[in-house]
Amino acid sequence: MKKVGFIGLGIMGGPMAKNLLNAGVDLTVCDLNASIVEQFAAAGAKQGTAAEIGASCDVIFTILPNGGIVQEIFFGENGVASTVRPGAVVCDCSSVTPQESQSCFEKFQKMGVGFVDAPVSGGEPKAIDGTLAFMAGGREADFDTLKPFFDHMGASAMLVGESGSGSVTKLANQVIVNLNIAAVSEAFVLASKAGVDPWKVYQAIRGGLAGSVILDAKLPKIVDRDFKPGGTITVNHKDIKNVLATAHAIDVPLPLTAQLFEIMQSLKVSGHMDDDHCGLIQYFERLADVTVQSSRTN
């Protein structure tokens, strides 16, 4: 039975590791937060440092806040790479740039260690339900090693291409998600200031070409003024920053995404970073001095 390490027990990593544990996986966990590690220990997991996980595990998952922390956990002093054994497979589910993913792949490859970038989509609710979507980049054999564990944590896992492809796919996903929120925002700010009930506009257009998962998930929250996250603007701001870093590295001008990032910067200034990412609409509402709300009756 493979020994599995899991580093990063945050909003996403916590429930993901819990689903591995519930599936009977031999699990060793690591996090800076001692109380969450104790909860896992009480539930039957072992606890270990990054180096101890490197020394003892066949498969190692990480999901961490940003690429800098990922680098430190892997290649810093007493990191995973200081002890990891040839033949092990490391899978980083953090949302980072493809350049960072490829760099990890190359360093681990030299040690005879497999590496797959596999960021997730679905957010906290799907992490809890075990219905995440994994977007993976790397070698097929390493993906196959990880597949049974993806299945414990997600509804789908797809090998999109070579190393970095998972991170590229996640960034492409975030461009669409956040620009679509901005699109919905401009549309409903316009309709609201024109005096039309946004809930009726929503009912009229949701079944047509304007229909999207974002529209159905976020418009009800917006008209109810419910900006509790879900995925925060903080997290999406970091992803869009990574999009632009990647686009700048490979020369892809992204005029709308660049403007979106400046909009997020403005929301940072006005203190909205902990809102759900649909809180983006507050930027457009402020520009037009209008609030998108409704006495919705369904």
Place this chain on the structure above:
Amino acid sequence: MKKVGFIGLGIMGGPMAKNLLNAGVDLTVCDLNASIVEQFAAAGAKQGTAAEIGASCDVIFTILPNGGIVQEIFFGENGVASTVRPGAVVCDCSSVTPQESQSCFEKFQKMGVGFVDAPVSGGEPKAIDGTLAFMAGGREADFDTLKPFFDHMGASAMLVGESGSGSVTKLANQVIVNLNIAAVSEAFVLASKAGVDPWKVYQAIRGGLAGSVILDAKLPKIVDRDFKPGGTITVNHKDIKNVLATAHAIDVPLPLTAQLFEIMQSLKVSGHMDDDHCGLIQYFERLADVTVQSSRTN
């Protein structure tokens, strides 16, 4: 049995009027194109000028290329208003500004004539199938008069609010549709230049938060390099121009939509206006010198 007039037998109006005729409606049609009028005559419709339709019909539908032509047909010399009878109901399905719709409403109201703005969503295929969505603005009694005819031409008709609300809703719809196409464009240009197969990216993200009717309808066309319309950039360019005119009239700053309009202007210069609106991606492809294509396998 109500006498119905239909003015404007173009790509949308032609099949809409045909569905009225097929439902047994007593129909008089009018269009500049003599051959399409003859086809309708051969199929049992009467033909008449705008003034003749005004004089004889209880219900009058129009669907015309822009607000200037609508004004001319209604209020120009020998227009509908020169002969229309009190108690008649006029319904304009053209995509125009809410200001234009409200102006028509007020002029007809003074004559004792009802007016409803009811632009449609769904495009040519749904016009043919009789499954359009009507977004209506006006008085409930007038909407009720029109409802049986909407039912012959569409899958749904919703009274969104007072006069102009239908046009507002259509414009909001077009903001979301076209900005979402731009979002999909930036995402897939990035992924393609990063070396990832766009078809695999599509498969990986379509089930998540990035999922939309636009993504499913347009990404296959994009990777197949099929820019045959559907809805042309010409039509959407006019709608986005109307969005900005409306936004300027009621002071709603729309930074992304404004940039979208400039992108469409650039596509006008490069000769892409007759492409399907997903041809918008060609602007972003040119910026990045990359083509989004795939050897898709299903």
